[in-house]
Amino acid sequence: MADETVIKSDLEFVKRLQEYGGESLKKCYQCATCSVVCNISPDDKPYPRKEMLMAQWGLKDQIVKDPDIWACHYCGDCTTYCPRGANPGEVLGAMRQACIEHYSFPSMLARMVSQPKFLPVLLAIPVLVILFVMKLTGTLGNIPAGTIKYSNMLPLLAVDAIFVAAAGFAVFVFVNGVRRYWKDLNADISPWKAKLSNKSVVSATIDVLKEFIVHKRFKECVTNYARSTSHLLLVLGFIALAIVTAWSAYYEWASKFGLIPHKESPFSITEPIKWVALVGTFLLLYGIYLIYQQRQAKANGAGFGGYFDWLLIWVIVAVGVTGAMSWILRLANLASLAYPMYFLHLVSVFFLFFYAPYTKMAHLVYRTTALVFAKMQGRE
Ligand code: SF4
Ligand code: SF4
Incomplete structure (x- = not known):
């Protein structure tokens, strides 16, 4: 039998991402258009679709140490083409802000x-x-x-x-x-x-x-x-x-x-x-x-x-x-x-x-x- 994975959702963190500019993150319905249109995203485990899911679940521990949020250069191509207006570019920006906050002293x-x-x-x-x-x-x-x-x-x-x-x-x-x-x-x-x-x-x-x-x-x-x-x-x-x-x-x-x-x-x-x-x-x-x-x-x-x-x-x-x-x-x-x-x-x-x-x-x-x-x- 496969191992169980326990997902720890942090709802306070979701709210914080929304405060930091990712207020539309809940609109994402995982169509992956954003990952397709992003010219920088790699074929293997492309971003930002997976980050949108992590944001909706409030997976703070995974998000702050996800190097892909920094590979994004905030060009906005994904935001332009997102059919749901979920603003993935802005959500990734909010994640970067949360990452800085997490690793800074004093936070x-x-x-x-x-x-x-x-x-x-x-x-x-x-x-x-x-x-x-x-x-x-x-x-x-x-x-x-x-x-x-x-x-x-x-x-x-x-x-x-x-x-x-x-x-x-x-x-x-x-x-x-x-x-x-x-x-x-x-x-x-x-x-x-x-x-x-x-x-x-x-x-x-x-x-x-x-x-x-x-x-x-x-x-x-x-x-x-x-x-x-x-x-x-x-x-x-x-x-x-x-x-x-x-x-x-x-x-x-x-x-x-x-x-x-x-x-x-x-x-x-x-x-x-x-x-x-x-x-x-x-x-x-x-x-x-x-x-x-x-x-x-x-x-x-x-x-x-x-x-x-x-x-x-x-x-x-x-x-x-x-x-x-x-x-x-x-x-x-x-x-x-x-x-x-x-x-x-x-x-x-x-x-x-x-x-x-x-x-x-x-x-x-x-x-x-x-x-x-x-x-x-x-x-x-
Ligand atoms: S952010 Fe937009 S384009 Fe990307 S998966 Fe979600 S709905 Fe689709
Ligand atoms: S904003 Fe970031 S994730 Fe979106 S298309 Fe540009 S580089 Fe890719």
Whole structure:
């Protein structure tokens, strides 16, 4: 006689998926059109039909460790063709959000990031941290008049301390989450099968990163093909701004220790690094503009995305706009506007770093982990 399988259904989890954008999941009647139209889904155990069933049953344990929810690139082809309007693309997005929440520490913070009512509390944390550090450094209410220098508001050392702490926290949460996620991914694989894995971790990671850089999977989408361009612009913008941040940190510390000659900040517009910063900001904002346009245009067919999707987009807009405005207001010598704008810029950058493990930024990490695992198992 075949072994009995006990299915543990978690109805609270079903409700949560519905709250996170999968409200139509009950409409699915398992026709499998979605799995047929998805160009990325493999022939063997294709998604997202099976995930729709798992969602209806509330199989939380299986869903959070299902690597296929990360293979989906949210192109919306399945949502467009679903005859029941069950929005499988959005349901998979809700599952990814639940996965991030499950593996994040503390998960309460992830729940807060998912709900708009907690946004004021989340914003209050960076505001209070920056005001506190300004108080400690004696600049709160004491910014000297004259030439605008943002280090008069917050010394560079204090800026470094705040952002290294925020980034360190994010790295800690990510490492902890990925360690648990990797363990769960491998839990159902017998040791002998693990030894037979297709690729090593290193070679699978290199393959995944290569695909990511050229956006190979995005380009296989039909309904939202243009999204590969906007997403790529966003990634290139981030890379440019990461180079600027790394260069600025190197410059600051190398000149402090006398390794390179010191130049007084702010740097001139003729400095190449300023151009990299401007190009990076432009790519970021233009990429967001295209994403907004494409989502508006495809909202009825492929879905518009929920609060969780849009939160990261608006944070990136805040970082880009406040950064560009801080620069323009400093050039215009409008101190009464420039310093508050710079304050908002610091708040938005802190938000981006500190909450990265709980926002859609976490996709970068969990998706890479899931795809590396899938490649090692030969699941392309
Ligand atoms: S989500 Fe839609 S297309 Fe997919 S199996 Fe269900 S009803 Fe069919
Ligand atoms: S959203 Fe796109 S990639 Fe994801 S399952 Fe649907 S068709 Fe496939």
